[in-house]
Amino acid sequence: MKKTWANSGLDLHLDLPTSRVRAGLETALRDAVRDGRLHPGARLPPSRALAADLGIARNSVADAYSQLVAEGWLTARTGSGTWVTPHRPRRPRAPAAIPEEIAPPRYDLRSGVPDLGAFPRRAWLAAARAALNAAPDHVLGYPDPRGLPQLRNALAGYLARARGVSVTGDRIVVCSGFTHALALLCQVLRARGGTAIAVEQYGPQAHRRIVRAHGLRCLALPVDGDGAVPRSLGRAAAAVLTPAHQFPLGMTLAPRRRRDFIEWATASGGLVIEDDYDGEFRYDRQPVGAMQALAPDHVVYAGTASKSLAPGLRLGWLAVPAPLLDEVIAAKEAAGAHASGPDQLTMAGLLASGGYDRQIRHARLAYRRRRDRLAATVPRYAPGVEVTGIAAGLHAVLRLPAGQSEAGLVAGAAAHGLAIEGLASYHTGGTSHGPALVIGYGRPAEHAFTTALARLGAVLAQAAGAPAPAPPR
Amino acid sequence: MKKTWANSGLDLHLDLPTSRVRAGLETALRDAVRDGRLHPGARLPPSRALAADLGIARNSVADAYSQLVAEGWLTARTGSGTWVTPHRPRRPRAPAAIPEEIAPPRYDLRSGVPDLGAFPRRAWLAAARAALNAAPDHVLGYPDPRGLPQLRNALAGYLARARGVSVTGDRIVVCSGFTHALALLCQVLRARGGTAIAVEQYGPQAHRRIVRAHGLRCLALPVDGDGAVPRSLGRAAAAVLTPAHQFPLGMTLAPRRRRDFIEWATASGGLVIEDDYDGEFRYDRQPVGAMQALAPDHVVYAGTASKSLAPGLRLGWLAVPAPLLDEVIAAKEAAGAHASGPDQLTMAGLLASGGYDRQIRHARLAYRRRRDRLAATVPRYAPGVEVTGIAAGLHAVLRLPAGQSEAGLVAGAAAHGLAIEGLASYHTGGTSHGPALVIGYGRPAEHAFTTALARLGAVLAQAAGAPAPAPPR
Numbered sequence: 001m002k003k004t005w006a007n008s009g010l011d012l013h014l015d016l017p018t019s020r021v022r023a024g025l026e027t028a029l030r031d032a033v034r035d036g037r038l039h040p041g042a043r044l045p046p047s048r049a050l051a052a053d054l055g056i057a058r059n060s061v062a063d064a065y066s067q068l069v070a071e072g073w074l075t076a077r078t079g080s081g082t083w084v085t086p087h088r089p090r091r092p093r094a095p096a097a098i099p100e101e102i103a104p105p106r107y108d109l110r111s112g113v114p115d116l117g118a119f120p121r122r123a124w125l126a127a128a129r130a131a132l133n134a135a136p137d138h139v140l141g142y143p144d145p146r147g148l149p150q151l152r153n154a155l156a157g158y159l160a161r162a163r164g165v166s167v168t169g170d171r172i173v174v175c176s177g178f179t180h181a182l183a184l185l186c187q188v189l190r191a192r193g194g195t196a197i198a199v200e201q202y203g204p205q206a207h208r209r210i211v212r213a214h215g216l217r218c219l220a221l222p223v224d225g226d227g228a229v230p231r232s233l234g235r236a237a238a239a240v241l242t243p244a245h246q247f248p249l250g251m252t253l254a255p256r257r258r259r260d261f262i263e264w265a266t267a268s269g270g271l272v273i274e275d276d277y278d279g280e281f282r283y284d285r286q287p288v289g290a291m292q293a294l295a296p297d298h299v300v301y302a303g304t305a306s307k308s309l310a311p312g313l314r315l316g317w318l319a320v321p322a323p324l325l326d327e328v329i330a331a332k333e334a335a336g337a338h339a340s341g342p343d344q345l346t347m348a349g350l351l352a353s354g355g356y357d358r359q360i361r362h363a364r365l366a367y368r369r370r371r372d373r374l375a376a377t378v379p380r381y382a383p384g385v386e387v388t389g390i391a392a393g394l395h396a397v398l399r400l401p402a403g404q405s406e407a408g409l410v411a412g413a414a415a416h417g418l419a420i421e422g423l424a425s426y427h428t429g430g431t432s433h434g435p436a437l438v439i440g441y442g443r444p445a446e447h448a449f450t451t452a453l454a455r456l457g458a459v460l461a462q463a464a465g466a467p468a469p470a471p472p473r
Numbered sequence: 474m475k476k477t478w479a480n481s482g483l484d485l486h487l488d489l490p491t492s493r494v495r496a497g498l499e500t501a502l503r504d505a506v507r508d509g510r511l512h513p514g515a516r517l518p519p520s521r522a523l524a525a526d527l528g529i530a531r532n533s534v535a536d537a538y539s540q541l542v543a544e545g546w547l548t549a550r551t552g553s554g555t556w557v558t559p560h561r562p563r564r565p566r567a568p569a570a571i572p573e574e575i576a577p578p579r580y581d582l583r584s585g586v587p588d589l590g591a592f593p594r595r596a597w598l599a600a601a602r603a604a605l606n607a608a609p610d611h612v613l614g615y616p617d618p619r620g621l622p623q624l625r626n627a628l629a630g631y632l633a634r635a636r637g638v639s640v641t642g643d644r645i646v647v648c649s650g651f652t653h654a655l656a657l658l659c660q661v662l663r664a665r666g667g668t669a670i671a672v673e674q675y676g677p678q679a680h681r682r683i684v685r686a687h688g689l690r691c692l693a694l695p696v697d698g699d700g701a702v703p704r705s706l707g708r709a710a711a712a713v714l715t716p717a718h719q720f721p722l723g724m725t726l727a728p729r730r731r732r733d734f735i736e737w738a739t740a741s742g743g744l745v746i747e748d749d750y751d752g753e754f755r756y757d758r759q760p761v762g763a764m765q766a767l768a769p770d771h772v773v774y775a776g777t778a779s780k781s782l783a784p785g786l787r788l789g790w791l792a793v794p795a796p797l798l799d800e801v802i803a804a805k806e807a808a809g810a811h812a813s814g815p816d817q818l819t820m821a822g823l824l825a826s827g828g829y830d831r832q833i834r835h836a837r838l839a840y841r842r843r844r845d846r847l848a849a850t851v852p853r854y855a856p857g858v859e860v861t862g863i864a865a866g867l868h869a870v871l872r873l874p875a876g877q878s879e880a881g882l883v884a885g886a887a888a889h890g891l892a893i894e895g896l897a898s899y900h901t902g903g904t905s906h907g908p909a910l911v912i913g914y915g916r917p918a919e920h921a922f923t924t925a926l927a928r929l930g931a932v933l934a935q936a937a938g939a940p941a942p943a944p945p946r
Binding site for chain 2: 030034067069070071072073075085097098099100101104112113116117119121124125128129132133136137138139140141142143148149150152153156164166168169170175176177178179180181182183206209210213214252255258259262288289291293294306310311312313314315330333334335336337338339340341342343445
């Protein structure tokens with residue numbers, strides 16, 4: 001049923017439903033103000049007149065008016081009527097839904113993301129159900145900024161056992177992945193008067209952006225065959241290292257270097273930030289224990305579920321030196337972000353039940369097989385390319401013959417629907433390593449891995465001037 | 474089986490298992506270094522000698538040594554043997570588990586937390602299962618800093634419908650509750666050169682701490698019967714307001730005031746931050762629509778699941794003015810914290826299925842009943858106490874007769890095992906309201922509410938000099 005209404009020079013079309021007339025009138029008037037059909041400053045008809053005009057109760061009109069006055073759309077002055085509030089209302093934009101996905105590359109060998117198809121959805125959901133059903137109510141309240149005790153206790157046990165970290169639950173701080181952890185530490189170091197942080201010359205650009213966003217300079221640590229070189233530390237407040245598996249070059253930080261960095265930290269009061277992003281995935285011997293245990297008062301250990309489970313969980317953890325703990329907690333409270341209580345309980349449950357260890361063993365086996373296939377495939381297509389950094393992790397570095405162009409290979413791969421990255425995208429400052437590709441073999445879904453590998457081979461063969469085999473479909 | 478080993482003046486007790494001898498030796502040696510039984514600088518026996526001594530293969534000893542060298546516990550110099558690394562290893566503290574819960578007060582009428590027992594665990598888990606089972610893999614990858622499109626689209630629809638917010642999905646930013654949102658906005662305003670933010674003179678201290686932690690001053694806006702007064706705005710970069718239901722005093726921001734704040738924002742380039750923490754819970758008429766729709770380019774709308782579902786989820790959302798969007802996203806990336814992908818999908822599913830609306834209707838009814846019982850109970854025990862601010866939300870303000878001491882009542886309640894708060898704990902600057910209690914009637918579990926209410930009554934009666942009824946057990 002449609003009613004029209006003409007009054008005081010206004011001509012409005014109000015669609016009123018036959019039931020819930022008051023609410024309908026209110027919505028119609030609000031829309032008319034929003035759309036600009038009722039102009040700012042326009043006077044509305046007296047409620048009695050409009051009620052008669054529309055054939056509805058006067059109270060319905062008066063109620064609708066007063067609701068819109070309360071919301072600020074209309075203005076009422078006692079004894080002199082009701083106006084559209086004289087400021088410019090905003091016409092809402094077309095309510096277009098944003099697309100749910102930007103089309104990803106068909107085959108993706110970029111590093112940094114594990115096989116998301118291997119995320120143990122069933123085990124995660126079962127652990128979530130068990131955790132939430134057994135949880136006391138207070139777990140759903142405002143969280144301890146350090147994280148739930150259940151998870152911190154479980155992590156302390158796991159980290160001591162699996163990574164040799166020297167920590168108790170009271171020094172664990174749960175956070176939303178490594179980026180959050182790094183941002184918190186930058187805040188703390190900045191507040192202490194720090195001006196610069198040393199990062200490895202090869203590493204994720206996102207980490208450098210976070211350091212700089214906190215008003216700190218990035219000093220670049222050279223990386224050679226023994227890992228990061230403790231040089232150019234200058235007045236760095238901290239050094240961010242990847243001791244178990246340099247990212248992305250892939251070497252282990254040599255024992256001598258570990259000691260040198262710790263001596264630097266002890267002597268200068270600097271901090272070592274140990275980014276143990278993939279420490280669980282070591283293939284050729286048992287994992288290299290965390291550097292943190294050598295000097296728990298000078299090293300912050302940072303671990304994450306981003307590679308072992310999925311980055312989308314945004315779960316990470318710090319083992320914080322006792323003297324730094326209060327400052328880290330204060331920074332976390334000031335930044336206001338904390339991981340969800342149910343997720344923390346779920347993770348604690350997975351750790352306690354052995355489900356987390358099972359998932360890691362399972363994934364380690366699967367990734368190791370992929371690594372072996374990559375290492376076997378590349379020389380078949382391109383004997384001049386050396387596959388390095390493969391003792392651990394989910395990626396390898398393919399060192400190209402001198403003169404080959406990373407950019408050329410990346411473009412060539414893109415033409416085959418394959419996304420890869422050159423080493424240059426991880427680099428800052430002067431180069432010290434020749435052209436190379438960083439290949440994330442963990443990323444493709446299992447069913448896509450064979451094709452991704454064959455396409456990579458074809459691209460390498462083409463660059464080497466060998467007859468390119470037809471890419472598999 | 475226990476073997477002992479004496480060599481080079483060292484006397485060690487190594488507990489070696491009969492199987493996995495190599496791993497057992499490694500653990501035993503690591504523990505001995507950690508504990509200090511093997512001192513820094515101590516020389517280890519040659520691997521051949523130790524192997525003979527223990528009756529195991531020489532390779533097992535050599536492997537164990539080289540693993541511990543790689544981890545930095547031992548140092549090897551070619552041709553001259555193996556030493557314990559000469560820096561002081563840290564003796565791990567007793568691995569005492571931290572307690573899982575600090576005993577909460579028996580009855581708790583403090584504000585700010587909903588009835589956690591009413592969290593719809595079953596519906597949440599069902600939505601989580603449906604969401605995760607249907608989710609494409611990429612949802613588990615590194616997240617869009619704005620939040621998943623699925624959730625942002627669902628929120629845009631919900632906020633327009635339920636709160637009158639003028640927004641599309643592309644201007645929604647998902648965050649970890651209001652504190653995270655406020656921290657991000659402080660970062661943006663500070664980077665723009667802001668020096669101060671106006672907050673209501675009555676409000677959560679935690680918000681003021683976040684403002685100050687970002688190097689911004691807090692200016693206090695007076696609060697009268699019409700809500701916040703647009704005065705003392707000085708050079709504030711923003712004003713944080715609770716227009717739907719002032720926290721904690723409980724009035725709605727008057728229409729005239731809404732316009733005044735928007736005029737201030739428009740004229741000065743300031744920002745209004747609309748903290749709509751409990752906008753869904755309005756009892757006496759339909760919800761007052763969000764102020765944001767009056768000026769979407771000058772108001773950031775902030776909503777949260779903390780009151781409607783549970784604070785432990787750490788889910789909140791912003792509707793951000795288009796000119797501010799890039800800066801908010803950059804601040805979020807710099808802070809590195811994002812909500813979990815599975816949780817975002819679960820929330821999107823609850824919104825899309827109507828489950829969220831159902832939960833709100835259910836909770837609104839339950840809280841309204843509690844409010845009515847509070848409003849009926851207080852005058853029976855203490856006729857001089859006025860119950861105010863109850864048109865909405867999960868808390869009420871009990872205005873005490875002049876001369877009564879908030880602190881005295883809080884202490885009296887504590888003696889009855891009842892936690893309550895005085896208005897003074899929400900206050901900054903000069904007082905403008907007399908003594909009062911802020912009573913969070915939403916918080917107790919359903920079964921505890923009757924007793925909590927009776928104890929409150931007893932405490933109020935005692936303070937008023939009336940004969941105190943025996944507190945129920």
